[in-house]
Amino acid sequence: MKLSIISGSHRQESYSAKAATYLQHLAYSEGFREVDVFDLSVLDFPLWNDGVWRGSEEWSEWRQLADDLKTSDAIVLITPEWHGMATPALKNFLLLCTSAELGHKPVLLASVSASVNGVYPISELRMTGSKNNHACFIPDHLIFRDCETLLSADKAVSDERFHARATYTVQSLAAYARALGPVREALQQGMKDFPFGM
Template sequence: MKITIVSGSQRANSQTLNVANYLATLAKPHFEHVNVLDLHQLELPFWNEGVWQGSEEWKQWEPIAHVLKQSDAFIFITPEWHGMATPALKNFLMLTTDEELAHKAALLVSVSASVNGVYPISELRMTGNKNNHVCFLPDHLIFRNCEAILTAEHKCNDQHQHDRSEYTLQLLAAYAKALAPVHRDMVNTGKPFRYGM
């Protein structure tokens, strides 16, 4: 199986990317291929109708869409900025379609420098899968006090957080296996209803 981990921070060398690399190490026993996308590095333009026509500025999206289509599961990670998910991650989810994400398992993760982190999860649950039909796990992860619990070498020194993260990655892999036939069988069937009611 393949997994794509999306680091949703727009900052260079962010704690969000640190979390992404940490979770990538935990994913390796469950997924043969682990891909980390850093939205800071990708610098995607903000969504516009040109993405539908394949205009020149959106040529860079094509290889990303291909990676997503090949993936069986996803982890979407956002820092909490002013109680919200980042514009970069919300933009990324607007660009995705049912072809890439529909009926595939996804884990939501937030990163906080303090004791917060709940609001971005709630925000993404409300609208993050509206048109792409990705299936968010009922569980999520929040990395609170991230600078204290994660090292620069992508290690977690909080044993409870580490144990919970390992369990959640195992859960994500189980969902990915179970949902594979749903994606295979239902993407084309659902085309008439891809934008809701």
């Protein structure tokens, strides 16, 4: 199975990127054979415009990522909590995605907070993040609270209880990926006929 992890921070060398590396390492141990991390601070796509529909040159980097996402079995979206919200880069990413990239694929939501917060971006993404791309957000999510101490080591976390929860959550994502494969197959034509949510 193939997993794509999107680090949604605008900052390079962010704690979201550290969380992505940790989850990448964990995903390999839980059955994913290919795990790619895409850092939106590096990719730096333009804000959505209708050139993406026309295939204009400014969207060539997006088309490469979109092609990669089409072959993924599951997705992880990671955002820092900025002013209680998901980042503009991650929201822009979701505007660009269609059912071709995310349709009926399990998506794990994760947020990163320097304090004990982090729930607001999860709520925001659950409410609006899947309308036209038909992503299937799994019931569980992860919040990397007190990230500066939690993510102090490379590819590891300092809290054993959090690690146990994260392991279960990635196992859950893998189970959904296996289960939703036939669903995606069965709904291919329907996604073309009805590309937008109501």
